Amino acid sequence: MKKILLLATLTLAPLFAQVEGDIEVPYIPFEVKMGKGFDAVNANCLTCHSFGYVTNQGPQSKSFWRKKVQKMIVHFKAPITKEDADTVTEYLFEEYGNGEQ
């Protein structure tokens, strides 16, 4: 059984726009499926972007998720180990896959 938890690992990011007063961009508690490998997602993916950025890509194939992880490593220079890359791919496909390899 999969537990759905609200992710609250990121702190509020204070942002400032207008001349007067601080403005904060709100933290949005996106629903997270706590599956096998989520720790690796938390450590490697959510440093840079929210979980909504992941789930709003829609259900995808395993090769899609693998390519996305590779894109983060190759193009965005995310320091993700090979082992974590595999773990993250498995998690994303298991929880947000479309059944296709």
Add this chain to the structure above:
Amino acid sequence: MKRRDFFKTSLAGAAAAMATTLEAGVTRQPIDNRKVSEIAFPEKRPMITYSDRPPLLESPRSTFAQAITPNDEFFVRWHMPEIPTHIDPSTFTIKVDGLVERELNITLDFLKDPANFEQVTVTSVLQCGGNSRSAFQPTAGGIQWGHGAMGCAKWKGVRLRDLLDQAGLKKDAEWIGFNGRDNAAYYETPNFVRELHLDELDDHVILAYEMNDEDLPYLNGFPLRLVIPGYYSDSWVKMLSNITVTNKYKKLFFMDVAYRVPDNDCECETPEKRAKNTKPITKMNVKSIIGYPVNNEVIQMKSHVVVRGVAFDDGHGIRDVLISVDGGKSWKPAILDKGAAGRYAFRAFSFAFKPMKYGKMTIMAKAINKIGQSQPLAQEIKWNHGGYKFNGIDVVTVQVV
């Protein structure tokens, strides 16, 4: 199939260009009626919210019943998560360097002073290349936007050309690179840089500090952003800080890897056979969206309904918007606004009718521009892996009671 046949005969020009057999992807209407968040972002009313870091916000369909998109309902799309937490407009400077006679490092006040630069305005649509992406099947990579990753505003600022003139371009200057203040979490991550060839530069390209007579909202690029009318928004660099002139094109992720479509006539491919050659998305294609009524709206039998929406293209200008209230069997012209906002703006349309049958009914809108380009049916649009440039005929289904 009857509806499809009708289109092929009645829209000879458009149909001929699109009349290839259906391949793997079957395109549909984008996902609509997504829930508006209960949480509002700075200077915004609650919007459809895909991500908080970086902020990704979509306007609901009802926004498009008007020709100008209000600032607090205007969509937001950042790429990098580290957006400065503090911008002081009194010390913010824009730097112009590279192949120029004089390096510039100028403040907002200097830029806004009519003694230094002519202050100009342009009303223009800003649209994400992936707007309406959720129409594509199989699911294309990227945020599954509905129709609301677009908007139209009146932008005020100074001409890029005037700024470059003040810096003085050197003889071999050819490319202009733009960078903003947003940054990645890692130092090595490439910046979100856009390069423009000097040939692409015209008097409509401006550095804007105002949007609809207000300071740019923080999330739309305060205090200064690039405005390139007719182009998709990946080119409109936000929180602009650096302009660097070069003689050589520098390979960049966002122009050379992301934001590209197949370089063929249909700009299409299949998931199994991806196109080898690709090109950057640049100019927008013709499109229209119905803002009222919205999907599932209940309207009264024999009441006076006025369909409202907006149409636009890359600057050729809209010639006609045709409306069908019988599922595409017949089309009638909508009334267009006078077009006073210029060729890059939303052209608002309205169409009055009386529903005469109970039950579900569809309302369709199709725009045609001044060079005869028109919108194909959603299902005639072929797939591309990034889900870019969707411009299918808009369809809204309502309930007549």
